[in-house]
Amino acid sequence: MPHDTAPHALRPGAHQYASYDGTELTYRVLAPRDGAAVPPLVCLAGGPGRNAAYLGDLGGLDAHRQLVIPDSRGTGASPPAADPREYAFPGLAQDLEALRRHLGLQRFALLAHDAAAATAQAYAAANPERLTHLLLICPGARLQGELPDDAREIFEARAGEPWWQDAYAAVQALPTATGLAEVRDLLWRAAPMAYGRWDAPQRAHAQSEGGQLGPVPRAGFWQGVDEAARLALIKRLRAVECPVLVVTGDRDGVTGMRAGEVVAESFPQSRVRPLPEVGHYPWVDEPELFRPVVEDFLRGV
Template identity: 30%
Template sequence: MERNTPAPAVSSSLNRRGLFAENDPFNYGWLPTGGPHEIFYEECGKRDGKPCVILHGGPGGAINPTMRRFFDPRRWRMALFDQRGCGRSRPNASLEDNTTWSLIEDIERLRVHLGVEKWTVFGGSWGSTLALAYAITHPERVEGLILRGVFLLTQRELRWFYQEGASMLFPDAWAKFCAPIPREERDDMVAAYHRRLTDPDRRVQAQAAAAWSQWEGDTISIRGPEARPSKFNEIDFAIAFARIECHFFANQGFFPEDGWLLRNISAIRKTPGWIVQGRFDVVTPMDAAWSLKTAWPEARFNVVWDAGHASTEPGIVDALVRATDQALAV
């Protein structure tokens, strides 16, 4: 360990905190983008509370009521939105004008629409990627960053999960992931899936989407298959999730170069930050979070030893709830 790199905090299984009470939106709607997309958004919590924006994962996922429960609804004003092509945003599963940069524009569009000057940005997995990209390009609008399951969207990370690495830990699940792809195409699984997920035949898309989604669902938690999100079983959700996720990965996240986020991290060095990482996260291994912490030593770093990737694992919940409480003081 480098001398100047503080050791990470380690989550204990004692006295863990749970999610806040369920709370309903006090405002929602669809925000035009000036193009083919309309973005669904909602606001929850306290109308005049401390503002934050919550970014879902994927890319291709969607918001859900649990995401609201990481924040104290008596003190936070939460904004959530379904990214382009996702959830209740329209049109569903669309890849047109759907890039990292257009999503960053949507975050800014929503901030202006809601009359927010600065806000805390919260994101896990792909949500952490998007949060970092937004903060780097708009540091003056970010009051704090709370990140979980850090994903820097590098070729190394993509190869680990979609080519070789995680496959050695989950050979049974990997066999199912490979099943729709002929052997002669398996040297580039992302490209092979991209061809099928963009096929004009919805049946071809559906078969590929089911296998793509199952692979992520089977590896997401140390609690096993029972922790697999039920939405992965819904074909409309699976198609949107797989199509958009593969679209972003086949295009290297639309970043100008591999490793772009770390190369530009100096833009957020003064931004208060919290990093929460499951020690046994197979989807986004700890190496990325450690690299981010090394480049951004000012951020608080919490390793949860008995957790994988899922945000709902008890240790992850505890660490994130504590982080959002601490961020209230920023």
């Protein structure tokens, strides 16, 4: 399948578009800092229900590439959904198709992090002809019906690090936490498990997590998709002809590495790229390693 390589210059800054139901949603455009005329890369935030601000510039990917970063319903500058079912990932995939139409793109490259990999897969299953490349960064395998346990193994293997005991206690307390303030405190204490190391850049990135999570969009993300619909979606992924790259981190205590391998097996043209000493946010831990991996993939290297 030929790639759509035509440059498509977009105006930098925040903009709005009307989705399939008329809702005005927001997206941001980061222009390439080198002024290059290159096709855009659409980037979906995970969480689920997390403000896309946590993606930043994805470790400097905007140096040579346009980044289009939408705020999903109920996050960032996008309004909350009128119906909670609109937060489910198949509906968010419809929002993505409306964004493509708004941008005037025939085909485009798509990057999705964490839970947004489910949105990206729903989009790919419904619109396989629209994608030139698909990058799934540290995905879980819940959509595939599997919950590999190597994330726990990765976390427990780091028990000698000074933050571990407190993070372990926070992880155990999270399922029974009630108030939002308590949840945010526990997320901060558990945060080191999501990174390859716990240095200043990682601490600064983690500090914003509690305030960026939307409880209602998060709760609605996995709702309304029955087993038959899930299996049908997975089956349609076999018709996705674009190249797929799944990036995992060997210190990812959130989704682990095996989930990425399971997700990759759903596609006919996929490969997995594990990154060393990297957690759930590769562009924070090792931007100089993450960025070339993405760029090489998009260039077909």
